[in-house]
Amino acid sequence: MARGELRIHLGAAPGVGKTYTMLEEAHRRAERGADVVIALVETHGRKHTAAMVGDLEVVPRREMTYRGAAFTEMDLDAVLARRPEIAVVDELAHTNVPGSRNTKRWQDVQELLDAGISVLTTVNVQHLESLNDVVARITGADQRETVPDAVVRAAEQVELVDMTPEALRRRMAHGNIYRPEKIDAALGNYFRTGNLTALRELALLWLADKVEDQLGKYRADNAIDATWETRERVVVALTGGPEGDTLIRRAARIAARTRGSDLLAVHVTRNDGLAGADPARLARQRLLVESLGGTYHQVTGADIPQALLDFARGVNATQIVLGASRRGRFAQILSAGVGVTTIARSGTIDVHLVTHEGANRGRRRGPLPAALSRSRRIAGFGTALLGLPLLVLLLRAGPALSLTNDILLFLVAVVMVALIGGLWPALLAAVGGSLALNWFFTPPYGRFTIAEGQNLLALAIFVLVAIAVSWVVDTAARKTRQAAQASADAQTLATVAGSVLRGERPLIALLDRLRETFALDSVTLLEDGAVVAGVGQPRCERPADADIEVKADDNVLVLIKGRTLQASDRRIVEAFAAQAAVALKQERLAGEAATARPLAAADKLRTALLAAVSHDLRTPLASAKASVAGLRSRDVQFDEDDREELLATADESLDRLGRLVANLLDMSRLQAGALGVTPADVGAEEVVPRALDDLGPAGRTVTVHVPDDLPMLHTDPGLLERVLVNLVGNALRYSPPGRPPVITGSSHGDTVELRVIDHGPGIPADRWDDVFLPFQRLGDRDNHTGVGLGLALSRGLTEAMGGTLTPEETPGGGLTMIVSLPTRSS
Structure with a gap:
């Protein structure tokens, strides 16, 4: 169907x-x-x-x-x-x-x-x-x-x-x-x-x-990849470089020209798993994007221009903002670069190349990290210096082989040296091997000359292959080491993020995780020169006391004491510092929210009070005023029955008004903590009848089953009476005809329970907590009287007397309110 x-x-x-x-x-x-x-x-x-x-x-x-x-x-x-x-x-x-x-x-x-x-x-x-x-x-x-x-x-x-x-x-x-x-x-x-x-x-x-x-x-x-310019979407590409802030602000200004446009920042990560961007700078740029109303995204790809364009087309972007290339002019001649390639492939998407201070100045690269350890490089040089002479001796002492076989054996030796020591020992072995082949195995022997052209070609190929193999082995080793470092960095950052998210105080958790990760003595966060937070001992009070100073934000510094870190570790520390600045802002916002929450609750309470009181105070007041005005009128002659009815109406309205004002005053005292409680020893069988008398004729319809031998209550009789009046009045309002409420009493250890039972429609269990909120009237389609304070006030008064008020479902349908109070001996 x-x-x-x-x-x-x-x-x-x-x-x-x-x-x-x-x-x-x-x-x-x-x-x-x-x-x-x-x-x-x-x-x-x-x-x-x-x-x-x-x-x-x-x-x-x-x-x-x-x-x-x-x-x-x-x-x-x-x-x-x-x-x-x-x-x-x-x-x-x-x-x-x-x-x-x-x-x-x-x-x-x-x-x-x-x-x-x-x-x-x-x-x-x-x-x-x-x-x-x-x-x-x-x-x-x-x-x-x-x-x-x-x-x-x-x-x-x-x-x-x-x-x-x-x-x-x-x-x-x-x-x-x-x-x-x-x-x-x-x-x-x-x-x-x-x-x-x-x-x-x-x-x-x-x-x-x-x-x-x-x-x-x-x-x-419909597999539509072309851009449809239904809404301006500006994508700004971030490399993690210092020009990112300029690009973001420029893209935000472009997006602001059209109302309803979107700003999206994207960073393309190489899919080889190697870290190329500064994580701390990217974290700060992400905050800047989000503060300007944009969103931050990260994608992975081998071809950076294509990955960027795929993302832009996927979000139906209309414009892309890129930074001008930081490479030097010679490098741009050899390779078009990301910006030029993106423009060539962009199709209908407009591409903005934004200049910045670092444009065309060349990339400032630090020294490449060594592919292999120092000991392995020494072993490689030793293998080349000792292995080549040994190979020459073995070939000279053994049966004569062709030049091709000799070259292959020397090539094997060069590969072994490359595997052991990397590029430079292998280059030494390649040069030394070519010289040895020329002197000992290429006619004329004993001279660095080559008589036959074929032998020259063979030696040239040997040198080229040896150099290529050495370069590949060294590059693979370097990439492996970089990938391992990137994986370790990612694992560290992931662990940090998890510990921060699980902690109640993310800033302290972050600083403590930083101290543990790098085995530091102390980590201190300074804002505008003042210490905000710190872990470990001894803490730094100023930058001069620190071994390392890391700038986390414009006015936030992270001071580290304990040891000097390597350059690769420092990048991770900078990411920690950027996140610490974020955590500091989050804690400030959380504190402001906590401060504002009571004010918002009070404002909501005042709004609800005004909304409710504007009707419920005015209604009985209007009824009483109308009755009194009618009695005072000289234009209408009332008989005795009419006068009694008007007086009764005025009396009832003023009673309602008095109860309403009393409830409001008691609720305000409860919320201000100024409600006076005067406990005394009193029997439940004494308080219940007085509460029913306050309800007038309706109270006489309530069935009471309160034993006379219940233990004496140690409570405030007046407040207990108020609680029972509210509970029974509420039960009377919702009890069906012919089934009035019932009040029962029972003893349970050091407490006495008074139950107010009605057989009305009841309230779903998932709404029980709602009935105790001020100014809430569940099912108020047929209830337009009262401001919804009765049950909220009853619970507050009961708890002020050291008891509890809890709802329970009445067997067969309805709601039972249970008042539990301490006895005299408890």
Whole structure:
């Protein structure tokens, strides 16, 4: 069975017309003969949207009851049974009512797609998981309903339903989105022009990335290698040389000329495994690229220009930035170089050759490392000096051989010398062997002359072959040694990276690993001349105290004491130092983040408090004021029953207001650590009835099973009463008719447990921790009272009294809150 296709109508904000556009598309497909049904459409009371449903077939919704209230959801089984060609499903990010087969509506849609049913749906940009926190920072409103980006990216079609902020605000002002009483608040908060502009840009950029993915897939599927200039992508090639900073900044300026362009830095590593670039300089250049908003990449290749162009074409680059060659003019005559070769092969990609201070000045190469050890070179010279005379004696004493055989034996001797001592001993053996062949075995004998041309050719070939073999052997030995050094360096850096990532303090871990790796006495990090961190003893307080000074950044130095390092080791130390500078910045950022986290939490708490209190303080206050104003009015005559009802309303509203203010004050005291707790010995059977009396008539419906012989509690009676009032009030709110809450008490060692049991819909176990967060009201579709402080305050008060408050599932359904408190003897 073929999987259905998903078409998503993406909007930047509510009211842009996603549902309307989706229904238009549904009508178009129905007119073309497709079997289209409406599985679920939310009109939100918008008459134009409701009218667009028209004569399309509508699958009846499934009715569900949750916490005593009725809800409707899409009837997934009915849609699957109907098996239309296309189903219209609104609000992809919607969270289904608990008890539904799937938690989220997008999971329902996946089932429809798996069944071969195509789906038309809608989603707002604020519901995309990757943008959820960004939208929250922009608008100040948290969106709890999200859909994974992968679900939306997997859609065959994503259409942006766009509208300018000004047009959307006009639509809002005309009452086409929200009810009249919500318009002013919406225009002054979420629907501000700046918010809508930012959301629109987010939607456009996200969709651009989606389109880019589709374009990349199309190019890959059709094997298209040519550059399509859909977006400027600037690739800067880094060699690890000192010109890298200049190239990066130049490439960044080129990329900045076009909005939305990308900056990519790439370093091509030779595939022979030999280290050619400075790892410390590359690390610093990587940081520079990332600080300018670019990305760093590393590829491997034998042909550097081709590897660079392959990378550029793979990312659909439009421009490449290269540094002018550092080689001298004579070297450029012999070889075109990377820059010229890249330009010749670049095709439609523009290549910029950027000059710099080191251009055309020649490469400053250090002395080549010796291929073999000193002892092996001495052995090679000894073999040449002793072996050649011995070979001459053996050939002179034995039966006479042809010149060809003599040359072959001398060639074997030269190869043996090359294998033992390398290039220079082999060259000595080649020269000495040619002279010996000329003197002893080439007519006329005893003279350095050659009578026959064939013998001259044979000796010349011998010399050339001997030199070539010596050079190959020496080069192979040198490459082997370099590869071993590069492998050891890579292993060291990999070990360092692993130790840093696993450590809680990466800077100290890095310095300590450096000290252990090179057996140093101490490693010290200085910033602006002041010691920041160090390991080992004795530490260096200034550069003059150090054996080695390595610059890690513009103002960061690493001082090493203990021994002098070789040049090859120093390169690795410089890489360590560069990473130490990075680790220092990371620790600073982590410290700043830790400092900012409490401030962010406090700011979030204040925002939630204002949002909740703006409604929940005003509601009881408005009710009380309206009742008192009615009683004072001289225009209306109330009978006794009306007066009693108004007084009761005012009294109840003021009680609610008093409880709310008390909860807020207690929560603020808890968070400030200023809540006073006065423990005393009290019986649970005394506190429970007082708590139920505070709840009024509703409290008398609660069933109580608290034995009189429970041990005495050592707690604050007033705070315990407050905890029970909140817990029982919450249980009463969600208990079904005819099944009131139950309070039980039991003793367990040094603690007494009071259980508040309800038989309501309960809360999933993975959400238990959420109910204790301030200003959280789970399942608040039917709950618009209270600011969500009750359970958070109850846990805080319980813990302040030395106890615990934990949730538990009620057998048969519901939620049980367990208050555990210490007894008098504990």
